[in-house]
Amino acid sequence: MNKFKKLFQNRVDMADYMVLTGIFLGALYWALESLLNVFSPEEISFYEEIFGPNISEVWPRLIVFCLFLMFGSHVQFTINERKKAVEALKESEEKYRTILESIEEGYYEVDFEGYFVFVNDSMSKTLGVPKIDLRFMNFWDFMDDENAGLVYETFLECRRTGKPVKAFDCEFNIDGATLYIEASVSLLRDSRGLPIGYRGVLRDRTEKKKMEMDLLESYRKVHEARTATILGLAKLAEYRDEGTGTHLERIREYARIIAQELSMNPKFSDRIDQQYIDDIYQSSILHDIGKVGSPDALLLKPAKLTKEEFDIIKRHTLMGGNAIKEIESQIEGKSFLAMGKEIAFNHHEKWDGSGYPRGLKGEAIPLSARIIALADVYDALTTKRFYKEAYSHDKAKNMIIDLKGKHFDPEVVNAFLAVHEKINHVRKEKLKEESDLIQRPAQAIGR
Numbered sequence: 001m002n003k004f005k006k007l008f009q010n011r012v013d014m015a016d017y018m019v020l021t022g023i024f025l026g027a028l029y030w031a032l033e034s035l036l037n038v039f040s041p042e043e044i045s046f047y048e049e050i051f052g053p054n055i056s057e058v059w060p061r062l063i064v065f066c067l068f069l070m071f072g073s074h075v076q077f078t079i080n081e082r083k084k085a086v087e088a089l090k091e092s093e094e095k096y097r098t099i100l101e102s103i104e105e106g107y108y109e110v111d112f113e114g115y116f117v118f119v120n121d122s123m124s125k126t127l128g129v130p131k132i133d134l135r136f137m138n139f140w141d142f143m144d145d146e147n148a149g150l151v152y153e154t155f156l157e158c159r160r161t162g163k164p165v166k167a168f169d170c171e172f173n174i175d176g177a178t179l180y181i182e183a184s185v186s187l188l189r190d191s192r193g194l195p196i197g198y199r200g201v202l203r204d205r206t207e208k209k210k211m212e213m214d215l216l217e218s219y220r221k222v223h224e225a226r227t228a229t230i231l232g233l234a235k236l237a238e239y240r241d242e243g244t245g246t247h248l249e250r251i252r253e254y255a256r257i258i259a260q261e262l263s264m265n266p267k268f269s270d271r272i273d274q275q276y277i278d279d280i281y282q283s284s285i286l287h288d289i290g291k292v293g294s295p296d297a298l299l300l301k302p303a304k305l306t307k308e309e310f311d312i313i314k315r316h317t318l319m320g321g322n323a324i325k326e327i328e329s330q331i332e333g334k335s336f337l338a339m340g341k342e343i344a345f346n347h348h349e350k351w352d353g354s355g356y357p358r359g360l361k362g363e364a365i366p367l368s369a370r371i372i373a374l375a376d377v378y379d380a381l382t383t384k385r386f387y388k389e390a391y392s393h394d395k396a397k398n399m400i401i402d403l404k405g406k407h408f409d410p411e412v413v414n415a416f417l418a419v420h421e422k423i424n425h426v427r428k429e430k431l432k433e434e435s436d437l438i439q440r441p442a443q444a445i446g447r
């Protein structure tokens with residue numbers, strides 16, 4: 001019912017009210033004639049007095065009059081309405097163009113070939129070409145092949161789906177300079193709603209992009225400087241024990257490889273993400289930083305240490321852990337130092353609980369320290385120390401297998417075995433770098 005009511009209402013709204021006026025006049029005439037017939041069916045003098053003697057001429061006159069009223073008024077009404085609609089459209093277009101010209105972003109309309117149909121002032125300014133000249137230019141003229149291909153694909157996608165692409169990045173080449181542009185595209189349609197091209201907005205993000213790149217570069221430099229500083233400080237402690245070498249550079253590589261392998265194990269995948277891997281790479285080198293507090297006489301003693309002497313050496317875990325804890329407390333937020341601290345404290349703990357300083361067992365030992373324990377021992381086994389020769393990779397690997405579940409976490413051993421060839425490769429590379437470094441200064445002074 002409501003549906004019909006609405007339909008009727010719409011039709012009345014749309015109807016020419018003057019047509020209704022014409023119908024009303026026709027009906028009035030019919031009513032008048034009927035009244036005259038009722039009140040004076042024989043005496044038509046009154047009728048004649050009003051409409052003239054020739055009654056047969058009255059009818060057509062009235063009908064023509066009504067038709068004139070109906071159609072004449074209707075035509076006039078339609079013309080007026082159209083005039084109003086055209087004026088409203090003009091006004092709306094004017095407003096639309098004013099808005100387009102006043103916005104900071106570049107606005108473009110191109111045909112399906114990419115030729116400009118319309119651009120606003122900002123677009124012309126961004127491209128560095130007068131509006132009049134842009135009419136003969138193509139969107140792709142301002143891009144290299146790679147970017148043109150990317151944008152072309154985006155436009156095709158928009159044409160295929162009919163959906164706008166609200167933001168995509170591309171690069172424009174303007175007079176040899178690169179502009180970083182964020183653009184949007186949607187279909188341009190004609191008055192019947194048929195697609196005839198593309199239109200969209202361009203935002204010049206070059207300044208922002210440059211700032212981002214500068215910021216990233218600064219961050220990279222700070223990060224590099226920090227890593228180098230930490231490595232330098234950690235080496236000061238390491239030199240006192242091992243005397244030389246790239247032990248720290250090697251174990252951070254081993255730790256990263258093992259952590260990457262463990263991240264694929266469902267048991268650890270929720271704990272080991274890229275941040276964890278980056279952190280273990282950074283913090284692993286701090287594991288023996290506490291050795292700065294150990295006496296040289298014990299660190300470099302060629303004979304076996306007594307129990308008392310070994311107890312003193314064991315303290316390097318606590319000294320290192322506490323030193324990092326102290327630094328960490330000065331820093332806001334979480335940093336890789338949190339992991340460095342747990343590694344320094346726990347890298348001599350053993351899976352079966354026979355390690356030091358606290359005799360932690362199994363998973364009570366932090367995972368990072370379980371990884372470093374293996375990496376540190378593998379490197380000690382495969383390199384020459386003043387108290388032993390270097391063992392081969394295979395011998396070290398077999399010794400680690402023997403210590404699975406005793407010294408080392410079985411899962412960490414499994415991960416090591418899965419990547420041992422990669423670790424061996426890194427070991428060889430790093431040892432080669434080390435021997436090159438030792439030979440180079442000697443050559444430089446002609447010895």
Ligand SMILES: [Fe+2]
Nearest residue numbers: 287288347348
């Ligand atoms: Fe240690």
Ligand SMILES: [Fe+2]
Nearest residue numbers: 247287288376
């Ligand atoms: Fe070490």
